[in-house]
Amino acid sequence: MKTIIISKVVETSRVKKSAQPINALIVVDVQNCFINGNLSLSKSPAGQDGAEVIPIINNLIRTIPFDVIVYTQDWHPWNHISFFENLHFRRQYLAGDQNQTIKMFDKVTYLGPKYKMEQVLWPTHCIQETEDAALHKDLDVISSSSRVIHIRKGIDPDIDSYSAFADNYGVRKTELHDKLKERNVTQVFIAGLATDYCVTSTALDAFDLNYITYVVKDASRGVTLSTIKSQLKKLKQHGVHIITKNSVDLIGDILS
Numbered sequence: 001m002k003t004i005i006i007s008k009v010v011e012t013s014r015v016k017k018s019a020q021p022i023n024a025l026i027v028v029d030v031q032n033c034f035i036n037g038n039l040s041l042s043k044s045p046a047g048q049d050g051a052e053v054i055p056i057i058n059n060l061i062r063t064i065p066f067d068v069i070v071y072t073q074d075w076h077p078w079n080h081i082s083f084f085e086n087l088h089f090r091r092q093y094l095a096g097d098q099n100q101t102i103k104m105f106d107k108v109t110y111l112g113p114k115y116k117m118e119q120v121l122w123p124t125h126c127i128q129e130t131e132d133a134a135l136h137k138d139l140d141v142i143s144s145s146s147r148v149i150h151i152r153k154g155i156d157p158d159i160d161s162y163s164a165f166a167d168n169y170g171v172r173k174t175e176l177h178d179k180l181k182e183r184n185v186t187q188v189f190i191a192g193l194a195t196d197y198c199v200t201s202t203a204l205d206a207f208d209l210n211y212i213t214y215v216v217k218d219a220s221r222g223v224t225l226s227t228i229k230s231q232l233k234k235l236k237q238h239g240v241h242i243i244t245k246n247s248v249d250l251i252g253d254i255l256s
């Protein structure tokens, strides 16, 4: 098994704990819905094109010998709590005036049915088994092997899940942490969609689970410029390394 030797750009006290890191690339939600489907990033305020991450991520997969590659998918049932169109199912759980006018992309507070939580109301997206939820056809998806992990999230109708590790309430864990531990992964490189939501949440959880965590900024695209900026700042303050694709290349170069 090849491992990536740490370059100067990533030397920190946390890194030094492991002389021979085991590296995973986590490809977050590179799905049709966020690229040209129901929740296309190009129609969101930042106007970014999610498709732009595909050649960058493909290049990382082809040129860097990651020990593990993870592909995540938003994978919702039709009655999911995050869909604006399903608001009428849960109006009785809204905090405040239940007859208030609520628009798509508004953030509401639900007092139930399971937990009190804030929820952004997205258009219906990534419904299980639909073309909208499929990984984009141009993404290099390595065929199944012990190197490859597929994670589907947001399956519970009543709670959203931005992170690939756990739902937004931290209650239901996915199998990702166990699968990374089985493979002795020590470092994760996170890229994909969307920077300010699922990439950020996945990175925060990865760091808190003691992985040395990198977000590959230019291999990710987001929803809103202001939150992309604030979330990257938050990640950095938390201890996540924000790097560019060229930094990963540089780490890879040391191998050859």
Ligand SMILES: [Zn+2]
Pocket (backbone or CB within 6 Å): 074, 076, 082, 125, 126, 154
């Ligand atoms: Zn979703």
